[in-house]
Amino acid sequence: MxxxxxxxxxxxxxxxxxxxxxxxxxxxxxxxxxxxxxxxxxxxxxxxxxxxxxxxxxxxxxxxxxTDKGKKSAVKVVRKHLLWEVFLVDKLKFEWNAIHQVAEQLEHIDSDMLIERLESFLGYPYCNPHGIVIPDAHGKVVAQSSLLLTDITEGTSGIVSAIKNESTAFLQYLSKRNIHLGTKITVIEKIYFDESMDVIIDNHFKVNISRKITDHIMLIP
The missing domain is CATH 1.10.10.10 (Winged helix-like DNA-binding domain superfamily/Winged helix DNA-binding domain)
Structure with a gap:
């Protein structure tokens, strides 16, 4: 091709x-x-x-x-992007909110051997620093069972497993509120008037977050 x-x-x-x-x-x-x-x-x-x-x-x-042909090419680019993000955080110590644009450039490097060796060097990671599952070399994605924070019921807790919005501004917002992968979030009350919710972060402090935020945070109950 x-x-x-x-x-x-x-x-x-x-x-x-x-x-x-x-x-x-x-x-x-x-x-x-x-x-x-x-x-x-x-x-x-x-x-x-x-x-x-x-x-x-x-x-x-x-x-x-x-088409199947187009999807194969797309998954290949996505796979490279996610692996480079792992490399930037784990090996070069980038902050998780500063890697997307760099990976956007690196994803276009056309070398299957490089990506194979990169994946091996990184220890065959399951997901990127934002919790997005990395497709394997055949394009297969083994997804984990998780729910949107929006759909978590009152009185229920979950562990942050993925962030759907990878923009720098969104990740900076989460960092300022001490929300990262592995953070425990407990839903205290859902405010139906504005669709926001009061939550407790890691059993320490209470914050109110909007639907605009909860729609992009995945939890494992």
């Missing part, structure tokens, strides 16, 4: 991430535009190109989904 450009890889990864909960659904060009911060016209041009190259199926006015 012809070597993909960085832009093509970015689009394949975006479509994959936007549809990973249901890869049969069509992803709208608007969603891709917002995800990549790109003009809608540019998105349409690219998804048509991916369609022509057999990497995606594009239906005008409806959206796009990846």
């Amino acid at each position: 012809k070597k993909l450009t960085h832009t093509e890889e970015d689009y394949l990864k975006a479509i994959y991430l936007l549809s990973k909960d249901n890869d049969t659904v069509l992803v709208s060009t608007t969603a891709i535009s917002e995800f990549l911060h790109t003009k809608p016209a540019s998105v349409t041009d690219m998804v048509q190109k991916l369609h022509s190259n057999g990497l995606a199926v594009y239906q005008k006015y409806q959206g796009v989904r990846l």
